[in-house]
Amino acid sequence: MAVAQSMMDLVFENASANGAKKITRIDVAVGNLSGVAADSLSFCFDALKSGTIADGALLAIDEIIATAKCPACAEEFRVGPHDFLCAKCGGPISPNGGRELSVKSIEVE
Amino acid sequence: MTTTIHIDKKILEKNEVCAERLKKMFFAKNIVVVNFMSSPGAGKTTLLEKTIAKISRVKKTGVIEGDIATDGDARRIESAGAGWVLQINTDGICHLDASMVEKAVAEMPQDIKLLIIENVGNLVCPSGFDLGDDHKIIVGSLAEGLDKPKKYPGMYRKSDALVVNKIDLAPYVNVDPDKFVKEALEVNPNLRVFKTSATTGEGLDEFCDWLTGLTKKDG
Numbered sequence: 001m002a003v004a005q006s007m008m009d010l011v012f013e014n015a016s017a018n019g020a021k022k023i024t025r026i027d028v029a030v031g032n033l034s035g036v037a038a039d040s041l042s043f044c045f046d047a048l049k050s051g052t053i054a055d056g057a058l059l060a061i062d063e064i065i066a067t068a069k070c071p072a073c074a075e076e077f078r079v080g081p082h083d084f085l086c087a088k089c090g091g092p093i094s095p096n097g098g099r100e101l102s103v104k105s106i107e108v109e
Numbered sequence: 110m111t112t113t114i115h116i117d118k119k120i121l122e123k124n125e126v127c128a129e130r131l132k133k134m135f136f137a138k139n140i141v142v143v144n145f146m147s148s149p150g151a152g153k154t155t156l157l158e159k160t161i162a163k164i165s166r167v168k169k170t171g172v173i174e175g176d177i178a179t180d181g182d183a184r185r186i187e188s189a190g191a192g193w194v195l196q197i198n199t200d201g202i203c204h205l206d207a208s209m210v211e212k213a214v215a216e217m218p219q220d221i222k223l224l225i226i227e228n229v230g231n232l233v234c235p236s237g238f239d240l241g242d243d244h245k246i247i248v249g250s251l252a253e254g255l256d257k258p259k260k261y262p263g264m265y266r267k268s269d270a271l272v273v274n275k276i277d278l279a280p281y282v283n284v285d286p287d288k289f290v291k292e293a294l295e296v297n298p299n300l301r302v303f304k305t306s307a308t309t310g311e312g313l314d315e316f317c318d319w320l321t322g323l324t325k326k327d328g
Contacts, residue, residue: 002202002234007120014116024111028120035237035263081262084295092298103116 003036003101004044008054010103015053020108023054027105031064033081033098038063057106066098124238127207131214131241135224141323142224144240146264147248148257149230152274154182155307156248157227161189163317164223171221173197173213175205175229182227193218204234207241223320232261236268244323247300249293250275251284258293265296270303272316277306 007028015023026045030036038061045059066079070086070093077087079095086093119125135142147153157172164170171193174182183196195213197205205228217224226242228235236245247268249257252275258265265271271293276286290302303319305312 002204002206003120003237006123010116010118010120010122014114018112018114020112020114033263033266035233082259084259084262092295101121102119105113105115105117107111107113109111 001044004041004048007041007045007103008048008052011054011106012052014103014106015108018108020106021053022109023057023106024109025058025060025107026054026103027060027062029062029064029100029102029104031066031098031100033066033079033095034101036101062104064097064100066095068093068095121237124207127211128239128241131207131211134214135241135243136325138219139325140222140224141244141325142226142240142242143244143246143320143323144226144228144235144242145246145248146228146232146235146268147230147250148232148253148261151230151248151250151253152307153227153230153248154185156272156274156305157225158185158189159307159310159313160225160317160320161186161191163313164321165190165192168223168321169220170223170225171195171217173205173210173224173226175199175209175227177201177203177229186227193221199229202229203231204229204238205240206238210240223323232257232264236264236266243325244269246270246272248272248274249289251278251286251289252282254282255284255289255292258289258296262296265293265300268297268300270301270319272303272305274305274307276304276311277309 068079069076072091073089075088145153169192172186172191174196180196183194187194197209245268286304303316
């Protein structure tokens with residue numbers, strides 16, 4: 001909920017700076033390792049938007065999937081939130097990306 | 110008419126900006142800052158009580174206590190001999206954020222050289238809010254069970270040190286401390302590991318030596 005509130009603060013701040021009367025769409029990027037579940041963000045968004053200028057807005061979530069290249073065996077693969085080791089050789093890995101949590105753009109009237 | 114406004118900003122940017130400001134201030138004043146995180150009941154406060162009792166003569170240590178409610182923890186830490194203690198009650202918020210810490214440190218005495226922040230007991234949200242700290246320490250107790258590092262990977266990934274606490278309970282909770290460490294290292298192979306029992310005192314000296322030996326360069 002704290003994350004959704006921060007998202008709305010950022011959205012409203014930018015909407016009012018641009019003199020918007022209504023927000024119709026919000027585009028956000030959420031990494032699959034960010035610890036934020038897209039469903040939860042949508043749920044909290046629905047609760048927070050009512051009675052605001054974003055009441056009828058669509059929340060479009062672009063889920064970004066982390067990838068990794070194993071330093072030991074060079075295997076390249078997608079990393080899920082519960083993948084901690086190389087899918088091929090079992091060695092330790094460091095994921096690239098997946099921690100994104102940002103507002104890309106909004107559409108306003 | 111519909112207009113697109115490009116924002117491209119991190120949702121938690123406000124917190125990150127504030128954390129960055131804190132980081133600069135702590136660096137300028139040469140204050141080492143550690144952020145203690147764990148589930149409720151892992152033993153953070155007892156571990157801190159025992160730690161403060163050991164290190165307060167070596168290093169002037171300040172503590173910020175984060176809790177949803179009550180000030181009992183601050184009183185325990187004060188009795189243990191901390192140089193300065195401040196209790197933050199978040200009134201329902203499940204983590205500390207940088208602005209709470211910024212407000213708290215405004216009251217901190219100038220001679221504090223080590224600041225320990227005890228976060229709200231929660232294995233999820235505190236990992237998302239940087240507090241301008243040099244080190245994030247996750248306290249995992251054996252009584253929580255072997256599965257916690259992999260169930261709460263975000264917290265274990267963000268931390269750089271792990272204290273496996275309550276090792277005296279190993280025979281009773283049927284969890285092998287070495288297996289707990291192995292699970293945690295599979296989530297984050299870079300964790301520096303300590304095994305302690307705040308009750309018996311086992312492992313505390315090693316942990317306290319590491320804490321008092323931390324310098325800004327280590328950060």
